[in-house]
Amino acid sequence: MRIRSLTLAAAALATVLPALAVADPLDDAIKARKGYYQLLGHNAGMLFGMAKGEIAYDAATASAHAENLRALAALDTGSMWPAGSDNVAKAGQTRALPVLWETFPSVMDKHTDFTNAANTLAANAGNGLNALRANIGALGNSCGACHDTYRAKNF
Numbered sequence: 001m002r003i004r005s006l007t008l009a010a011a012a013l014a015t016v017l018p019a020l021a022v023a024d025p026l027d028d029a030i031k032a033r034k035g036y037y038q039l040l041g042h043n044a045g046m047l048f049g050m051a052k053g054e055i056a057y058d059a060a061t062a063s064a065h066a067e068n069l070r071a072l073a074a075l076d077t078g079s080m081w082p083a084g085s086d087n088v089a090k091a092g093q094t095r096a097l098p099v100l101w102e103t104f105p106s107v108m109d110k111h112t113d114f115t116n117a118a119n120t121l122a123a124n125a126g127n128g129l130n131a132l133r134a135n136i137g138a139l140g141n142s143c144g145a146c147h148d149t150y151r152a153k154n155f
């Protein structure tokens with residue numbers, strides 16, 4: 001009985017794994033990086049809300065969101081940017097402009113600015129509303145600077 005269910009489990013895996021492997025790698029990468037940026041948007045959005053006074057400031061919560069941004073900034077997202085996944089080749093699916101690939105690795109400078117802003121915010125966001133406000137501008141600018149150059153306004 002035990003052996004039989006193991007065999008079944010192996011058979012189930014054998015059916016699942018090839019199915020995953022044949023999924024379009026470009027589509028997968030686009031989905032993954034959008035998910036990545038949605039996580040940035042969620043965590044940054046909570047902090048922007050607190051800084052604006054739309055969400056009540058809470059030191060532990062602010063710290064947690066800023067730490068999430070620090071951790072996300074440290075992720076290696078290299079595999080999420082395969083050649084041919086720009087908004088010309090994959091129109092309607094992505095807003096990533098071809099210039100991102102044409103001028104690579106310049107985009108990494110923008111990512112470094114974001115990393116530095118996230119690290120500074122993570123060290124300060126829990127030290128009171130004024131400390132959050134003093135450091136949130138640099139974070140917002142780091143998002144906007146990259147979007148201005150590398151992201152299309154619309155799909």
Ligand code: HEC
Pocket residue numbers: 030033034035037038040041044045093094095096097107108110111114139142143144146147150151
């Ligand atoms: C290094 C460049 C870069 C930085 C820094 C950056 N972004 Fe983006 N962002 C992009 C690109 C490129 C896209 C388009 C991705 C796509 O459509 O494939 C994007 C897309 C997004 C999206 C839309 C995701 C979707 O579902 O289509 C959100 C939300 C977002 N970014 C928020 C942020 C926030 C918030 C920050 C800062 C905390 C940030 N980004 C920093 C380059 C950047």
